[in-house]
Amino acid sequence: MVMTMVNPVPASEQIGTVDLASWTVVPGQSNPEKDDHGAWAVTAGDVEQYDLYFEIADAAHPRQVAEFVVEAVQAHATRLRLGAAFADVERERERLRARPPGADLYEGDRARVVVMMAELGRLAAEAYEPAPAAESAAQRERVYDGVTRLAALAVGWLEAVHARYGIDDG
Structure with missing residues (x-):
């Protein structure tokens, strides 16, 4: 599998600032016919000019790989945000107990x-x-x-x- 990065590789902090709802899978620039076995891209951010764009190519099922990446990132970020929220509630709970x-x-x-x-x-x-x-x-x-x-x-x-x-x- 080959991932072609159109933009430089994003840092974890950059990924966290892009709205999770904007993460999607689109046909790659070299796949205007939307062939399931052609290149597919993971995108995030503004549709006019993506904050994040990378293509999955040369995989047996590039579209499925791209969809997996989007689902995995969204699930991971959701767990991190939920964990942070619960930690804040727990700290406040301890403060209230005092x-x-x-x-x-x-x-x-x-x-x-x-x-x-x-x-x-x-x-x-x-x-x-x-x-x-x-x-x-x-x-x-x-x-x-x-x-x-x-x-x-x-x-x-x-x-x-x-x-x-x-x-x-x-």
């Missing part, structure tokens, strides 16, 4: 749930309200931090359900 004695994080009473839902609505409204360019990074950080806190509180609620009803891992 609260003063008497603060019952496992209590999922009605008032706390209502407050959590209201906060979720506020964060959703903020997330979809365009901010001025100078404020957008701070807005993203506020929303991310708020959602992380809510997720940590929701995990505490799940822990309370497990503790209260004896739900096990099975």
Whole structure:
């Protein structure tokens, strides 16, 4: 199998900045007839001028190889992002556990749930309200931090359900 890189080989950091939804498989430049056994390319980024483009050629099934690459990259990036999100929630959960004695994080009473839902609505409204360019990074950080806190509180609620009803891992 031969991979022909039209652009220089991207670094891992560059791959992570390209929207995963934009990764696709297209016929290679030398395969305008879309022959399954001709060259197929993995592309990502802007369709007008790809941020990433490389062709799979001289393989028994180049289109299938290209599709495998796209699926593998998307699955790997999804696992990395999910792992990072869970790690952030876990750190916030530990921070919340360090609260003063008497603060019952496992209590999922009605008032706390209502407050959590209201906060979720506020964060959703903020997330979809365009901010001025100078404020957008701070807005993203506020929303991310708020959602992380809510997720940590929701995990505490799940822990309370497990503790209260004896739900096990099975």
